[in-house]
Amino acid sequence: MEIVLEWLWKLSDALVYFLAQPFYYISIILVMLQYRRQVQLERRLFHVRLHSWGRQTWITVLSGFAAGIAISVVSSFLGTTLTLDGIILIWSVSILLLLFRVRYLCFAYSVGLLGVIQFILSWFPGFTLEGFAGGVLKTVQDLNIPSLLALVALLHLAEALLIRWQGALFAGPLFYEGKRGKVVGGYQMKSFWPIPLFLLVPAQNAGSLLPWTPFFGGEAWHSGFSFIALPALIGFTEMTVSTLPGQKARLTSSRLLLYSVVLLGLALLAGWWSPLTVVAALAAFLLHELLVWYSSVEETNRSPYFVHPSRGLKVLAVLPGSPAEELGIEAGEVIFKVNGTPVNTKQQLHSGLRMNPAFCKLEVLNRQGESKFLQRAIYAGEHHQLGVILAPDDDASVALRMKPLSLLELLSPRRGAEGRKSARVPEKAPGEALDR
Structure with missing residues (x-):
């Protein structure tokens, strides 16, 4: 009974920390902005609203909460050595990357980048800084990158399953500028899930021991355990002009599932043999970029599906x-x-x-x-x-050109949407966001 009460006490303490952090609320606001932007595009193109951004937000928030619980349970057997300073650092890097492209708001990029920085710093063991910069330097050096990459892999595994189940649910039809300026029909698929994580971490002070020993952390677990809250945000944006949204979602899900398995394997190997850490960190964002690039090339080389046949x-x-x-x-x-x-x-x-x-x-x-x-x-x-x-015909007055979406364009839907309403010089719209 005492052990149960201790678990409940530590979980409630982590929940208080979670509710006091702004990052989860920020992620929900970003989700709302993305869905609101999609509804605005639908109204501009078709003069009707196909989706409700409020309903989309609630569905994805609830789905993300369920996914967060599942990931927290699985990660308890892997273990995570992470502090509150580490959480702030990871989110700060993520938000900094968000200024360049919205899809960089993904832990695959922030944790992978921090892993590379940590590897570079290991070449200069005597390098020190004072004050705030010194605190940031120590936080980077203390990060357990393999355990964080394993967590990133679990997040992408959950994302792959959510894409399989919900990826096509909120797909929005759009008119795109195709090859040689021809306007074609297609779909933009956007889904985002705010994920609340409650992670087992080694206790700073002596306490009760776990009945099992997590994979990461080693002797750190001999002092007991505690919980820490980590808000995360997963999601993907895909566009397709060559296939139906359901087929595209299944294909994307399968590829992301393979990515998560490879990354998890590299993270576990890095936890066993530390020199592989930089390899796993590089793989986290390079393989991620490879998936994005390959999907883009695949769409470019395929024939458009949503065009009128010779009859009908x-x-x-x-x-x-x-x-x-x-x-x-x-x-x-x-x-x-x-x-x-x-x-x-x-x-x-x-x-x-x-x-x-x-x-x-x-x-x-x-x-x-x-x-x-x-x-x-x-x-x-x-x-x-x-x-x-x-599907659009030759008289279609508005088409969209795919382009990277930055934070400024997300906050101001009119940015990046300037141009004449014509099929030859189309309006611009987001083509990338968050994760995948």
């Missing part, structure tokens, strides 16, 4: 709760005929629907190219295209 109109998205959703029309399908009339342009679609303003019959080609016949009554006040968002 390709569906880019369907509005939630619309007649099209009730009919069972899905993204990637082709509207072939309306009320018996073939349609190849938006004007022909509108004319076909006006042939019978109270009822419509559709012939739609599914993703496998097979015909399906749909019919439904039309009621006053419903969307003029039944709630279907079509």
Whole structure:
């Protein structure tokens, strides 16, 4: 009973520290800003709101909380030697990197960079500083980089699973500038999860011993254990013009899962043989950048999926709760005929629907190219295209050009969005954020 009470006391103490830190609240605010920006882009392009940024925020916050509990349980068997000064240092480096690109707000970059700095400092054992700089120097030197990289690997493992389950849930349709200036349809996929972590750390003073010995920390656990709170933020941004969002999310999830397994293996090896620490630290952000680069090259070299075929109109998205959703029309399908009339342009679609303003019959080609016949009554006040968002045509007035997103552009959505509304000189929009 005393052991249980001690665990509860230490957990409550860590919770108080967690609630007193601003980093978790900062991460939630950043998530809200990202989702709000997505809704603004949807309104500018389609004059409708496909998502609710408030609902997106709540879902991801709750999912992140559950993931944080799971990671905390698993990490208790690995162990983490981290102090409050270490937490502040890691978050400070992350926020500094955020000024350059939003996706650099990822512990793979901050911990990896600190690992490289620690390795360089090891070449100069006599190097010292005074005052505040000296405190920062000592904090860097005292970081247990292998244990932190193992934690980064667990965070990415959780991220891979969350992407698999939720990555396509909030995917937003957009018009992009494709090859040779042609406007194509696509999706931007953004999901972010604030993660509260409660990590086992060696106690500073004597206390009860753990019934097991964590992998990292060694003899430090002989003085007992304690808990420390570490707010984290994981997330990814992907764009796809060559495949459906669900397929892209599964592919991204599989690659990120492989990354997390490799990084965890390197971290465990570095904990066993310290010279491998710098290798694991370099791998943390270099392999991460490789994933981003490869995904970009892959999209560039593939043919666009959301373009109109020679006959019919390709569906880019369907509005939630619309007649099209009730009919069972899905993204990637082709509207072939309306009320018996073939349609190849938006004007022909509108004319076909006006042939019978109270009822419509559709012939739609599914993703496998097979015909399906749909019919439904039309009621006053419903969307003029039944709630279907079509792939862009040659008259599309606004397209988006992918570009890195900085913190200033995130805080000010108008930054980076200057330009004429034309397919040839498109408006700019974020193409990268946070993690992946």
